[in-house]
């Protein structure tokens with residue numbers, strides 16, 4: 001039989017880091033087995049589900065390249081199907097109507113707690129019909145009374161839960177609406193899911209779901225419960241840790257490939273290897289090798305992984321990855337023939353695409369003003385004169401190349417018997433507006449003759465005006 005996995009988010013918020021990692025594990029498992037990956041939107045909580053959240057989830061998945069073969073299926077469109085299965089369970093005596101009032105249930109639980117036993121439905125309506133006129137009953141699943149649910153979790157190993165521990169779960173509310181666990185079971189069955197890969201916060205639902213599947217006579221899927229992700233304070237990852245939606249990571253300048261790499265390693269390893277391409281993940285990842293313990297999110301590590309991916313990329317691909325970020329700065333990077341050279345030069349110094357773009361802006365558009373603290377520190381009365389010499393030498397340069405530019409700067413340093421910085425820093429401020437740039441010769445070579453000379457001319461005027469009185 002073929003492999004089918006699923007990702008079933010509840011659309012009550014963004015696609016968050018934990019959800020993205022589970023989606024990734026499910027996607028990898030499907031793709032490496034030539035299986036199918038299903039997206040299902042668990043939107044039965046109508047109050048909390050929103051269209052924006054659905055959009056954010058599909059945007060996040062598409063940005064990460066987690067494509068699905070089937071779906072999105074929406075649970076709210078499948079209510080009739082769930083109701084049909086509830087009826088089937090009633091007809092086969094695997095479920096029953098329960099008329100117990102809230103008051104009775106509350107008192108029952110209270111008494112159980114007082115006796116120190118775990119609160120659980122006492123089975124009154126399971127054993128006798130207690131129809132109450134004018135009361136719409138709930139439907140409860142007849143959980144087996146004896147024995148245990150035993151399953152082999154692909155990550156956590158063998159798990160056994162005694163049926164005594166399990167309640168007769170409500171599967172339909174008084175208004176006939178199916179409950180969460182019932183919907184999941186019917187969907188996993190109908191969609192032919194072979195591996196249920198999900199966060200271990202759902203592990204308590206698994207024995208209940210298994211019992212319902214068994215009552216329906218369905219072959220069980222395999223289960224893999226992925227441990228949670230914690231922040232570096234040891235608490236479950238949440239907005240407090242800055243862990244918002246996946247798209248925030250796009251905005252912050254992470255590469256989707258780097259985020260995937262980081263996420264997969266957060267809970268799985270392959271020897272000492274830290275950096276993986278998507279192809280390598282498809283080759284090496286095994287759901288069975290996912291760690292059993294909680295993982296800790298670490299932004300510094302994510303930054304490192306991102307930087308490594310940026311360094312390893314073909315410059316043209318890096319430019320392409322940065323298109324969106326340049327657009328945010330009103331730059332159409334595809335119009336600039338030196339873009340590949342620029343990003344190749346800047347990437348050593350930057351860990352995100354956002355930094356890459358902000359540190360390379362001066363190559364593609366005019367900066368608004370000089371960094372005054374850089375001016376204060378580096379510009380002296382002779383600076384304009386030194387820049388004028390640089391300007392003259394550069395104007396007559398035949399080969400606009402880093403090596404030749406380097407000689408020009410060196411010659412002026414030697415000729416004037418000053419330190420290198422006395423010449424280089426004014427040039428840097430002239431062409432970049434600040435003192436942050438790669439080596440001066442490479443910067444000018446990349447910037448090109450025309451822009452360099454234009455900016456040096458403007459700086460000579462500006463710097464000399466500062467000392468005129």
Ligand code: GLU
Pocket residue numbers: 008009010042184197198199202
């Ligand atoms: N809708 C559930 C969630 O978002 C997933 C349930 C499951 O994977 O079975 O947590």
